Amino acid sequence: xxxxxxxxxxxxxxxxxxxxxxxxxxxxxxxxxxxxxxxxxxxxxxxxxxxxxxxxxxxxxxxxxxxxxxxxxxxxxxxxxxxxxxxxxxxxxxxxxxxxxxxxxxxxxxxxxxxxxxxxxxxxxxxxxxxxxxxxxxxxxxxxxxxxxxxxxxxxxxxxxxxxxxxxxxx
Amino acid sequence: xxxxxxxxxxxxxxxxxxxxxxxxxxxxxxxxxxxxxxxxxxxxxxxxxxxxxxxxxxxxxxxxxxxxxxxxxxxxxxxxxxxxxxxxxxxxxxxxxxxxxxx
Numbered sequence: 001x002x003x004x005x006x007x008x009x010x011x012x013x014x015x016x017x018x019x020x021x022x023x024x025x026x027x028x029x030x031x032x033x034x035x036x037x038x039x040x041x042x043x044x045x046x047x048x049x050x051x052x053x054x055x056x057x058x059x060x061x062x063x064x065x066x067x068x069x070x071x072x073x074x075x076x077x078x079x080x081x082x083x084x085x086x087x088x089x090x091x092x093x094x095x096x097x098x099x100x101x102x103x104x105x106x107x108x109x110x111x112x113x114x115x116x117x118x119x120x121x122x123x124x125x126x127x128x129x130x131x132x133x134x135x136x137x138x139x140x141x142x143x144x145x146x147x148x149x150x151x152x153x154x155x156x157x158x159x160x161x162x163x164x165x166x167x168x169x170x171x
Numbered sequence: 172x173x174x175x176x177x178x179x180x181x182x183x184x185x186x187x188x189x190x191x192x193x194x195x196x197x198x199x200x201x202x203x204x205x206x207x208x209x210x211x212x213x214x215x216x217x218x219x220x221x222x223x224x225x226x227x228x229x230x231x232x233x234x235x236x237x238x239x240x241x242x243x244x245x246x247x248x249x250x251x252x253x254x255x256x257x258x259x260x261x262x263x264x265x266x267x268x269x270x271x272x273x274x
Contacts, residue, residue, distance in 0.1 A: 010179060033210070
């Protein structure tokens with residue numbers, strides 16, 4: 001049963017990411033990106049990363065996506081006056097080069113993943129582990145082993161706040 | 172659920188990464204290019220989470236947590252820059268934004 005749910009979420013993620021690629025309408029792309037993020041959050045849950053799934057929904061769906069849609073709205077104040085509609089289109093150039101580059105990277109990654117033997121690196125990779133809540137463990141790790149990156153990301157967030165407020169002020 | 176789904180995770184993240192790369196290369200709207208970058212970051216996170224499933228130290232999940240933080244910062248600063256560039260050039264088409272400073 002859980003395999004079918006897993007495959008369904010993978011298909012949802014890939015299809016909605018494909019809509020981001022194929023759709024010309026920017027808002028359709030933004031809303032299918034929402035589905036992609038939700039699908040990735042579900043894949044996190046199925047990989048036993050509950051805290052990260054919630055973080056994904058909070059940060060990406062609640063933060064970045066709203067920010068992107070605000071960006072779409074703020075950068076199209078003129079609208080499409082000439083055809084009397086409100087849809088916002090994006091142009092796409094060098095399709096062939098883009099498809100070639102993406103296909104090349106995908107075949108390279110696929111070749112690498114197909115040839116790699118991950119069991120040599122991590123011996124318990126395919127054993128069944130008991131799923132447990134990761135929040136406590138992540139909290140302990142943040143305050144012990146990862147306290148330096150934690151503080152550094154605090155400084156980074158502060159700098160981003162100041163920088164974004166400074167950049168976007170009206171002169 | 173055991174980790175025999177690892178190859179599916181890897182395949183999904185490879186596909187997501189290539190789709191994001193194609194979006195970045197192909198599309199000309201700055202916002203859509205940002206969406207492609209977010210897709211690529213998410214693909215990398217998916218790999219990290221899939222590999223950290225059997226790790227009791229959760230190092231992969233910690234790393235992807237920091238990747239999320241950096242992605243947020245990048246997205247915010249990029250949108251501020253886009254708003255400034257739109258104010259100046261009156262467009263968000265990447266082909267028309269071609270000069271850094273007025274000659």
